[in-house]
Amino acid sequence: MREYTVTLVPSGRSxxxxxxxxxxxxxxxxxxxxxxxxxxxxxxxxxxxxxxxDASTEVLACRSVVDRDVRVMVAGASTWEVSPFPGLTRGRRLGAAVDLGTTTVKVALVDVDRGRFHTVASFLNPQRRFGHDVVSRIAAAADLRARDRMTGLIRSALRVCLEKALLASRIDGTTIETVVLSGNTTMLSLFFGLDVSPLGRYPYAAATRDFPGVAPGEVGLDGIVGGEVKGLPVFSAFLGADLVGALTLFGRTSLEGWTLFADLGTNGELFLAAPSGEVFAASCAMGPALEGMNISCGMSADDGAITRIRSTPAGLAFDMMGTGEPAGITGTALVDLIAVLLDARVIRPDGRLDLDGGRGGLPEGLTAAPEGDMKAVGLWGGLRLTQMDIRNVQLAKAAMHAASRLLMDAAGVAPADVRRVVLAGALGEKMDLEGFMRLGFLPPFGGATFEVAGNTSLEAALTACIDPGFAAQAAQARQRVREVVLSEQEAFQDVFISSLDFPGG
Ligand code: FES
Incomplete structure (x- = not known):
C-alpha cells in the first residue's frame, strides 16, 4: 500500500x-x-x-483521507481540553485511572499517597469509526490490520492524553507509576492487543479474564509510565471490568435488600445483588444514543452542545455549552427532549412521531421539519430530531428494560422486592432520573430508593491505583456472580419487543 507524508505546520514534524x-x-x-x-x-x-x-484550504479532518503528501495546520482550540490537576506538585507518586468506554474514554490522574484524584480528560474513543458497538468492533477486528489500527489508535490517544495532562499540571517530565484501566472485555482486549474474535462467536470465551501489569513499552506508554499498565479483571466476554469493579466497590458496603445496579453505556451492564451476597448479572447492547452518537443531531458535551432541555411557562428552554448557534444535542438533552415530546403527545407511546400533518402539539419554538420521507421535529439552529433518532433511543431503552426484567426473572424477584436502584455510567452522573424513568429505561419499582452513582468504572480504576489490594478483591468478587446471558433466555425476544413502547401506552 502506498504511503504519504503528513507534515504539521508550523512545527515541521512529519x-x-x-x-x-x-x-x-x-x-x-x-x-x-x-x-x-x-x-x-x-x-x-x-x-x-x-x-x-499557505494553509489556504480548510477541510474537516474527520471527513478527509490522506491521499497525497499534505501539510496540515491545526488551530490550538480544536484539540481536546485536558484539565490540569490543581495543586499537584513534582515528586508525588502518580497513578492514572482510565475508563475505556466503547464510545467515551475518561482519564483521571491520581495522587496515590494523598488519595486525591482529578478527572483530566474525556474524549471520544477514536476506534469509533470501526463500529459504534462492541459487536461491530469485534467484526472489524477480524481484519488483522484493522485490529492493529484500533489498538494503535486507543494507545496513541491515551499517550497523548497523559502527556497533555502532565504538561497542563506543570509536572511534565514526571512519570506515572501505574495505569489502571477499566472497561468492557472487548475494549480492554483491544487495548492490550489480544485476539477478540473468540468474543464474537460461540461459546463467547474471553482470551483472558485477567489483565495483570505489563511493561509500559508493550502498550506504547514508555517514557511516560514508569511502573506497569494493567486492567481490572473481567468476568466473561460480556461482563467486563466495569461491572466487576462496581460490584467490588459495592461489596465494601452492606446491602439491606435486593439492589439493582445499572451501568448505562453503549454496552449496558447490570447486576442484581441479593442480601445473601449472591449476584445475578447481565449485559445488553444499548448502542451509543445516550452518549449523543448515532443520533442525527447528537454530539458529546462540547462547545455548541445543548446539554439540557426543559419546559417552562414561556416555552422550551435549553442550556448550551459555549456560545453561538447550537451544533448538536447530548444524550442527556435527548432524554429531556423525548420526555417533553411524550408529555406533549407529539411522540406516541409506540414511538411514532405524531405531527398531525402539521405542527401537531409541538411546543412553542419547535417545527415540523421532515427529512425526505422521514418525519422529524425541527429544533434550534437547524438541528432536527428524526423518527430514526427516536427509534434508536427506543432500542437503547428496550435493551435496558428487558435486561432488568430478565435479570429479576432469573433471580425470582419481583420489581416490588427491589429496595435500591443504583444508576451509574459516564452519563449516570448527569442523568435526570425523572426523564430516565419517564422514557421507561427501567420498569417501575414500587418501594425502591434511587441513587445516581456517577462513573463507577472510573471510580474502580481510581481505587485500584490507590489500594493495591483492590484488583485481587475484584478477582475474588467474581465468585459471587451468576451470569444471565440474555440471548439464551427463551423469553428474550418477547420481553424485548414488549419493552419497546414508552410508558403511557
Ligand atoms: S465535523 Fe468532524 S467531528 Fe464533527
Missing amino acids: RPFPEGTILSDALVDMGVPLRTPCGGRGLCRRCRVRLGD
Whole structure:
C-alpha cells in the first residue's frame, strides 16, 4: 500500500501514513488529538484544519483521507481540553485511572499517597469509526490490520492524553507509576492487543479474564509510565471490568435488600445483588444514543452542545455549552427532549412521531421539519430530531428494560422486592432520573430508593491505583456472580419487543 507524508505546520514534524488513513486519526497518532464531538459525521465542524503551504484550504479532518503528501495546520482550540490537576506538585507518586468506554474514554490522574484524584480528560474513543458497538468492533477486528489500527489508535490517544495532562499540571517530565484501566472485555482486549474474535462467536470465551501489569513499552506508554499498565479483571466476554469493579466497590458496603445496579453505556451492564451476597448479572447492547452518537443531531458535551432541555411557562428552554448557534444535542438533552415530546403527545407511546400533518402539539419554538420521507421535529439552529433518532433511543431503552426484567426473572424477584436502584455510567452522573424513568429505561419499582452513582468504572480504576489490594478483591468478587446471558433466555425476544413502547401506552 502506498504511503504519504503528513507534515504539521508550523512545527515541521512529519510522519508517513498508509493511503486512505482518515486525517483526524493520523493527527491523533501524531499527538494532535482533534476534538470530534459529532463523532466524525461532518456536522459540528469542530475538526476544521487548514491544508497546504499557505494553509489556504480548510477541510474537516474527520471527513478527509490522506491521499497525497499534505501539510496540515491545526488551530490550538480544536484539540481536546485536558484539565490540569490543581495543586499537584513534582515528586508525588502518580497513578492514572482510565475508563475505556466503547464510545467515551475518561482519564483521571491520581495522587496515590494523598488519595486525591482529578478527572483530566474525556474524549471520544477514536476506534469509533470501526463500529459504534462492541459487536461491530469485534467484526472489524477480524481484519488483522484493522485490529492493529484500533489498538494503535486507543494507545496513541491515551499517550497523548497523559502527556497533555502532565504538561497542563506543570509536572511534565514526571512519570506515572501505574495505569489502571477499566472497561468492557472487548475494549480492554483491544487495548492490550489480544485476539477478540473468540468474543464474537460461540461459546463467547474471553482470551483472558485477567489483565495483570505489563511493561509500559508493550502498550506504547514508555517514557511516560514508569511502573506497569494493567486492567481490572473481567468476568466473561460480556461482563467486563466495569461491572466487576462496581460490584467490588459495592461489596465494601452492606446491602439491606435486593439492589439493582445499572451501568448505562453503549454496552449496558447490570447486576442484581441479593442480601445473601449472591449476584445475578447481565449485559445488553444499548448502542451509543445516550452518549449523543448515532443520533442525527447528537454530539458529546462540547462547545455548541445543548446539554439540557426543559419546559417552562414561556416555552422550551435549553442550556448550551459555549456560545453561538447550537451544533448538536447530548444524550442527556435527548432524554429531556423525548420526555417533553411524550408529555406533549407529539411522540406516541409506540414511538411514532405524531405531527398531525402539521405542527401537531409541538411546543412553542419547535417545527415540523421532515427529512425526505422521514418525519422529524425541527429544533434550534437547524438541528432536527428524526423518527430514526427516536427509534434508536427506543432500542437503547428496550435493551435496558428487558435486561432488568430478565435479570429479576432469573433471580425470582419481583420489581416490588427491589429496595435500591443504583444508576451509574459516564452519563449516570448527569442523568435526570425523572426523564430516565419517564422514557421507561427501567420498569417501575414500587418501594425502591434511587441513587445516581456517577462513573463507577472510573471510580474502580481510581481505587485500584490507590489500594493495591483492590484488583485481587475484584478477582475474588467474581465468585459471587451468576451470569444471565440474555440471548439464551427463551423469553428474550418477547420481553424485548414488549419493552419497546414508552410508558403511557
Ligand atoms: S465535523 Fe468532524 S467531528 Fe464533527
